[in-house]
Amino acid sequence: MELKTLVNHLINYKTDDEMNVEITSIEMDSRTAGPGSLFVCIEGYTVDGHDYARQAVENGAAAILAEKPLEEIDSVPVVIVNDTKRSLAVLANVFYDHPTTKLHLIGVTGTNGKTTTSHLIEQIFADTGKRTGMIGTIDMKINGVSHKVTNTTPESLFLQKAFKEMNDQKVEAAVMEVSSHALDMGRVRGCDYDIAVFTNFTQDHLDYHKDMETYLRAKGLLFAQLGNTYAGKKEKIAILNRDDNASKEFEKMTAAQILTYGIEQKSDIMAKDIKVTGKGTNFTLVTPFEEKQVSLKLVGKFSVYNVLAAVSATLLSGIPIDSIIRTMENVKGVPGRFETVDEGQSFTVIVDYAHTPDSLENALDTVKEFAVGKVISVVGCGGDRDRTKRPLMAKIATEYSDIAIFTSDNPRTEDPEAILKDMQAGVEDREYKVITDRRDAINYAVNLAEENDIILIAGKGHETYQIIGKDVLDFDDRKVAAEAIGAK
Numbered sequence: 001m002e003l004k005t006l007v008n009h010l011i012n013y014k015t016d017d018e019m020n021v022e023i024t025s026i027e028m029d030s031r032t033a034g035p036g037s038l039f040v041c042i043e044g045y046t047v048d049g050h051d052y053a054r055q056a057v058e059n060g061a062a063a064i065l066a067e068k069p070l071e072e073i074d075s076v077p078v079v080i081v082n083d084t085k086r087s088l089a090v091l092a093n094v095f096y097d098h099p100t101t102k103l104h105l106i107g108v109t110g111t112n113g114k115t116t117t118s119h120l121i122e123q124i125f126a127d128t129g130k131r132t133g134m135i136g137t138i139d140m141k142i143n144g145v146s147h148k149v150t151n152t153t154p155e156s157l158f159l160q161k162a163f164k165e166m167n168d169q170k171v172e173a174a175v176m177e178v179s180s181h182a183l184d185m186g187r188v189r190g191c192d193y194d195i196a197v198f199t200n201f202t203q204d205h206l207d208y209h210k211d212m213e214t215y216l217r218a219k220g221l222l223f224a225q226l227g228n229t230y231a232g233k234k235e236k237i238a239i240l241n242r243d244d245n246a247s248k249e250f251e252k253m254t255a256a257q258i259l260t261y262g263i264e265q266k267s268d269i270m271a272k273d274i275k276v277t278g279k280g281t282n283f284t285l286v287t288p289f290e291e292k293q294v295s296l297k298l299v300g301k302f303s304v305y306n307v308l309a310a311v312s313a314t315l316l317s318g319i320p321i322d323s324i325i326r327t328m329e330n331v332k333g334v335p336g337r338f339e340t341v342d343e344g345q346s347f348t349v350i351v352d353y354a355h356t357p358d359s360l361e362n363a364l365d366t367v368k369e370f371a372v373g374k375v376i377s378v379v380g381c382g383g384d385r386d387r388t389k390r391p392l393m394a395k396i397a398t399e400y401s402d403i404a405i406f407t408s409d410n411p412r413t414e415d416p417e418a419i420l421k422d423m424q425a426g427v428e429d430r431e432y433k434v435i436t437d438r439r440d441a442i443n444y445a446v447n448l449a450e451e452n453d454i455i456l457i458a459g460k461g462h463e464t465y466q467i468i469g470k471d472v473l474d475f476d477d478r479k480v481a482a483e484a485i486g487a488k
């Protein structure tokens, strides 16, 4: 596409250069720029992309989009805009020919349960033979093939390119997690969602959003972005958790039609008579048309919420209820979410991704419900992340466990001992043990466990690394626990 044609989609830009070069790719990283690239300079949190424009040109870039004149660049056209990040979302959408308008696209937001709900939705579509796409914390999947992602919700350029790939691979239905960071940073600008799903809203990420109100507003952008119905497209739908007060705010922010789900409050889609056991969860699903018995392998009341969200989204996508229920009953789980480590031992070991106060409380509450023996928890809090959740998580760990072990979970550039001190500040009159090294902590828990005890190893779930300083070291809770059980 000619640079002029592409850039003309922006309502305001300046250039002194001819814009007749052919653009064959858009890049935001000088290291991936090459012949034919339009390199877009983004001022990041770590470095300023403008400082890499020269490198991009040396690599062959055909043009530059920047927020200021670049005197060192005279061999290729430089186009100036007010906001390169916002412009990038527009240009990527145009360049890849508005890929999300050709997909049935579902966005899932909320503090906890995004990955789980997205996996459930994808599985329901896949089981009906649909070609599917999914983007989230664990990976991006296109028709079942996994691709690496570095963010739960990647940058607009990555997203639009990924959706184009989905178009090329004839994907019909796609689901993605939409993080509050992504909404705030405009990564999902230009994504044409058909359905937006809200899971729940509790404390997390206050390092970034500073307060709960700002965090809530960021999540609300997904529902605001859903907008109105317009000619030729299906109705836009917001699916809201009636039991969570944040839904009331999101309701005000969207012009879309609303479907609610819930357990406590009267909702369009409901679950009643919930029975949680160590083996699964049974409940009655109530829709506006019928009642159905559902028997899940997933455990916990929180899983019922995720299932209700997935049922709502797929029902409204035209999937028959019996087909949805069949998938829900077969799903064994999502990697690293309440995943058991079974080496034939006489006690239970569960690896879970709970890394917020609310998710930890839910996870431990569920474990307590079916625990016969002691509950032993291994819990840590991430470094360079929300400090205020540390004392809360520690308090929950001690209140819901017979033995709570505090350890490290990706300390990143912080001192691990300082993170553990922040955690300990939240504990009142309760016993706990501090073992800084995560492997030692898991070994200790496994050696302590007796018949019928349950160990919950929280925080890292599917992660296969431990970040200490800037080093990313191999570490997988599931493998480490299996080794500890083997050694015992």
Ligand SMILES: CC(=O)N[C@H]1[C@@H](OP(=O)(O)OP(=O)(O)OC[C@H]2O[C@@H](n3ccc(=O)[nH]c3=O)[C@H](O)[C@@H]2O)O[C@H](CO)[C@@H](O)[C@@H]1O[C@H](C)C(=O)N[C@@H](C)C(=O)N[C@H](CCC(=O)O)C(=O)O
Pocket (backbone or CB within 6 Å): 028, 029, 030, 031, 041, 042, 043, 044, 045, 046, 047, 048, 049, 052, 150, 151, 152, 153, 154, 155, 179, 180, 181, 182
């Ligand atoms: C704070 C934050 O969100 N940072 C994101 C941001 O990084 P950054 O601003 O530091 O980027 P930078 O390194 O300064 O680079 C600026 C520009 O220079 C370019 N560059 C850089 C180096 C070079 O040699 N050449 C070059 O052109 C870069 O490509 C970029 O365009 O842009 C990167 C590329 O898109 C992201 O991967 C990165 O996410 C980091 C890894 C991160 O940890 N983000 C977290 C906070 C986050 O977004 N989390 C949410 C999930 C939360 C949840 O669900 O719990 C998420 O959606 O992932």
Ligand SMILES: Nc1ncnc2c1ncn2[C@@H]1O[C@H](COP(=O)(O)OP(=O)(O)OP(=O)(O)O)[C@@H](O)[C@H]1O
Pocket (backbone or CB within 6 Å): 110, 111, 112, 113, 114, 115, 116, 117, 137, 152, 177, 199, 200, 302, 303, 305, 306, 336, 337, 338, 352, 353, 354, 355, 358, 359, 360, 362, 363, 461
């Ligand atoms: N609906 C829910 N309500 C509360 N807690 C939940 C819910 N679903 C899952 N959890 C807990 O939260 C943890 C993380 O779940 P999941 O990965 O699905 O959430 P997420 O929103 O994708 O998280 P992230 O923001 O890190 O991507 C799970 O391991 C479980 O302990």
Ligand SMILES: N[C@H](CCC[C@H](N)C(=O)O)C(=O)O
Pocket (backbone or CB within 6 Å): 152, 355, 381, 382, 383, 385, 409, 410, 459, 460, 463
């Ligand atoms: N998306 C979350 C994941 C946290 C996982 C936990 N293991 C940690 O590192 O804090 C974050 O980046 O805050």
Ligand SMILES: [Mg+2]
Pocket (backbone or CB within 6 Å): 114, 115, 116, 136, 137, 138, 152, 177
């Ligand atoms: Mg996730």
